[in-house]
Amino acid sequence: MKGFTFGGRILEGQTLPPGPMGYPIVGSLFHVDPQKPFDFFQALALEHGKICKVYMGCKLFIIVTDPAILRKYFAKPDFCGRAPLDIPFKMMEGCGLIAAEGEHWAIQRQFTAKFMKEVGMRGGNTHDRKLMEDRLLNTVLSFVEGKILLNVWITRTEAARSILTFVLDLSEGEHVSLDTPLQQTIGNMLNDIIFGQQYPPDDPKWQRIQFLRENGVKQLKMAQASNLIPILSFIFRGKLSEFAQGIRETHVEYQRVIDVRKRDFDASGEYHGPKCLVADFLQAQREARIRDPQSIESQSFSDKQLCYLAGDIFGAGIDTTVNTIQWCILYLCKRQSIQEDIYQDIQTRCGPIITLQDKHQLAYIQVSKLKMNACLFKNQASIRCVSYQAFIFEVMRMKPAVPMGVPHGTTQTVEMEGYTIPKGATIIPLQWAINGDEEFWDVPTDFDPKRFFISRDKKELQPNENFIPFQVGKRRCVGEEFGLDMIFLFLANFLQRFHVQLPPDDDNYDLNCYPDFAFTLHPLPYFVRLTARRP
Numbered sequence: 001m002k003g004f005t006f007g008g009r010i011l012e013g014q015t016l017p018p019g020p021m022g023y024p025i026v027g028s029l030f031h032v033d034p035q036k037p038f039d040f041f042q043a044l045a046l047e048h049g050k051i052c053k054v055y056m057g058c059k060l061f062i063i064v065t066d067p068a069i070l071r072k073y074f075a076k077p078d079f080c081g082r083a084p085l086d087i088p089f090k091m092m093e094g095c096g097l098i099a100a101e102g103e104h105w106a107i108q109r110q111f112t113a114k115f116m117k118e119v120g121m122r123g124g125n126t127h128d129r130k131l132m133e134d135r136l137l138n139t140v141l142s143f144v145e146g147k148i149l150l151n152v153w154i155t156r157t158e159a160a161r162s163i164l165t166f167v168l169d170l171s172e173g174e175h176v177s178l179d180t181p182l183q184q185t186i187g188n189m190l191n192d193i194i195f196g197q198q199y200p201p202d203d204p205k206w207q208r209i210q211f212l213r214e215n216g217v218k219q220l221k222m223a224q225a226s227n228l229i230p231i232l233s234f235i236f237r238g239k240l241s242e243f244a245q246g247i248r249e250t251h252v253e254y255q256r257v258i259d260v261r262k263r264d265f266d267a268s269g270e271y272h273g274p275k276c277l278v279a280d281f282l283q284a285q286r287e288a289r290i291r292d293p294q295s296i297e298s299q300s301f302s303d304k305q306l307c308y309l310a311g312d313i314f315g316a317g318i319d320t321t322v323n324t325i326q327w328c329i330l331y332l333c334k335r336q337s338i339q340e341d342i343y344q345d346i347q348t349r350c351g352p353i354i355t356l357q358d359k360h361q362l363a364y365i366q367v368s369k370l371k372m373n374a375c376l377f378k379n380q381a382s383i384r385c386v387s388y389q390a391f392i393f394e395v396m397r398m399k400p401a402v403p404m405g406v407p408h409g410t411t412q413t414v415e416m417e418g419y420t421i422p423k424g425a426t427i428i429p430l431q432w433a434i435n436g437d438e439e440f441w442d443v444p445t446d447f448d449p450k451r452f453f454i455s456r457d458k459k460e461l462q463p464n465e466n467f468i469p470f471q472v473g474k475r476r477c478v479g480e481e482f483g484l485d486m487i488f489l490f491l492a493n494f495l496q497r498f499h500v501q502l503p504p505d506d507d508n509y510d511l512n513c514y515p516d517f518a519f520t521l522h523p524l525p526y527f528v529r530l531t532a533r534r535p
């Protein structure tokens, strides 16, 4: 389309990507099912190509469904603003990391990435990293081992039953929902890395924060339309102010913990508390103020920023990780043979507690000669064994945590593959379409972890450039490694101790049924039956 209106301006001779014009004011908004907007965008991409446009309300969305194009343009600063969506980005006042832009974002991004590297595997086997891993492992073990011990007591005492409800929600008799315990475990792993402390499940402050977060997601979901048709914010103002109030209340608790960490510094500025993001931030704050109290850097490291940053790390880390684990457990229930292979693999190659050192071991598969011969004898084209790591990747491909990615915004009018994209457009990196595209994946509808191996003979994982669950470029997820570490530690230790299956009534749970979508993709609620494995 040559020459178009955007924000009241006619840009002569410039070309927007193809896509429907939609109706005035509402654009194509009414064609979208809010439960599965990614389906509508995928259909547009199939019709109009790998870069296409759609107006949602009065906002221009550019949908990109090619990883190579995303890699090329998300490396450029002009493509790395945040989408001009008032909810949630503008409500964050440009603080934190997710909604930040410009120099403030660059300073905070560098700080956060450095911290994540120090506590992640790639930081090497340093003292800090090891201590952090031990703390994370303790959290996982308190979940999995607590259950084993209590399993024994459960049949005997009523008191034990009430303790156990803290660890696992047993209200459904033998069938348990892992949702609350997972939120508790992963939430505490994040609390540990951010604040250097954990909360017991029954702590009222912690329960309140969790409620505010869940409620906030619901309010945001309902009020989303006002992003696209600003006049609607009048209708949704109640929900928006409830969301804003929730943030303020959460920050009061964060500030309390920050003050605790401040007291861990002695008069000479030496820190004596646990390694955590808050402590490193306070250190950076001190150093910046000593260098120049008026500098942009000093202003960037404010207490207010720390509250928003902590909230971002927690918010970005919890649902993505918990949902991925929930999907993995569901797939393991539905594919018992894969569960058995992974269990055997873990038993053969790892000790009684699985640590991050075992990651490499479980990245490839070791097919026993016996099994190999049996397969060859039966002339089976493929060997059934599956690597634990490849399994996790394949689940993430089939059920991406953020199916529409996290949208970017253009900070200037820019060129993209011959098209002109105006300043302030929203770019949607549509993972849902990429992960289901036959051009990038062999029979994408098949669940096939082997696609992540270098080749059939060399059963080692290889990075796949079309697999971009953490997105690409300058803003790529800063918690990628930490998220994968949490998933790895939790699931491996969990599977080593439990066999997991769906209760007979739920066994017809359809993996293709429509999942729950509120920014992240969540399976519909399900219960599992856990059987402790013999040590």
Ligand code: HEM
Binding pocket: 097, 098, 099, 109, 312, 313, 314, 316, 317, 318, 320, 321, 324, 401, 402, 405, 406, 407, 469, 470, 471, 472, 474, 475, 476, 477, 478, 479, 480, 482, 483, 484
């Ligand atoms: C399976 C787990 C996870 C997935 C699939 C995931 C995915 C993503 C994606 C797609 C983005 C958008 C990147 C962009 O805008 O280009 C993102 C950003 C981000 N993620 Fe994650 N994430 C995960 C876990 C985590 C964890 C555990 C943390 C924190 C510990 C985290 C912290 C962040 C932050 C702070 C950002 C914003 C980065 C920025 O704007 O500079 N994520 N994540």
